[in-house]
Amino acid sequence: MSEVIATYQLKGKSGSFGKKAEGIALGLTVGSWTDLPLLEQEQLRKYKGRVVSVEDWEDDDGSRAEVKIGYPGHNYSNDIPAILTTVFGKLSLDGEVKLLDLDFSEDLKKSYPGPRYGIEGIRELTGVYERPLLMSIFKGVIGRDLTFLENQLRAQALGGVNVVKDDEILFDNSLTPFYERVRLGKKVLDGVFEETGKRTLYAVNLTGKTSQLRDKARKASEFGADALLFNVFSYGLDVLQELREDPEISLPIMAHPAFAGAAAASPQYGVSYSLWLGKLLRMAGADFSLFPSPYGSVALEKSNVLSISRELTKDDAHLKKTLPVPSAGIHPALVPLLVKDFGTDCVINAGGGIHGHPDGAIGGGRAFVQAIDAVLNGTSLREAAKTHEELEKALSLWGGEVKV
């Protein structure tokens, strides 16, 4: 049977959750079930939500329950806006309710595209295998011109970074217009490739009104863009899916988590991080999902972070895997912890941790590469720093190795 089963966390009075669950199952499908005449009940039966399970418990703050409700597939069109509106439309406004998960029946799930490239495809594009990719971010570029960007990009690529992304707050502007950034990125990175034989990708920030995005992305692709950065949660997951499904775009898409916390940060309200930055991003087609790591300047609880990463990378018969990108305040001393948590199928991403290096972005990139090499070789960072000047300087600046 086509169905989406939603899992919610509810707060309420002990013993009240069964009735509450039944109320949700009715309220979000056929309306007020008990008041309807018998004939109508029969007609509507197949549209009614079903309560799958109710499990309640007490905590310091009162009674809570985890409730699962199944919504029949014929109630909605199979797209994320229709499904979110069904399972958490008006309910999201109705007190302490958190949407923890959505389970799609296989027939429904099959129509979501998932990442175009996935982890394996991104490894082929970058030529980086069996190790985490290294990514850096343009920083301090607002109010600067293309020459400034050119110098930053070249330094990051020469430092050994595999992917460079725009800052998510760099929008289309007269000093560094979108298409000029694409052209410049191609010129600089082709040049670095000729010099070093190493291919760095540049993810340009796709911004503007929703109606302009498709054309801008298609043109970017024509001009030789490598990848798109996209502020998915400011636009909506369905916009991501549209970009992913367009055969004339066909670029890797990097999902930035800006604005995601507005829906996901509360433990009692909104949507779980694993659903928002994990399952739905992957289904809609993100090749990369950025999220705060448990360790840096903006940190998420480790259990949340690991649940995001699990959703992005667990085996699936139909969907390719999305690269987890633990981010925000990352510096080389954190590399051992990140590899322990995420393994080698992840991206280590740093802005300040690259540009703030005493030797600039080239030194910053090298320090990260040296830290990743050390971890993969089973050498401590302290030991590796004895023979690697850039790593030594990074550890002196940002602190020594964090115990794993």
Ligand code: 1AE
């Ligand atoms: C969670 C996203 C992190 C991000 O986009 C960003 O710009 C991080 O910058 P740094 O590494 O904290 O300087």
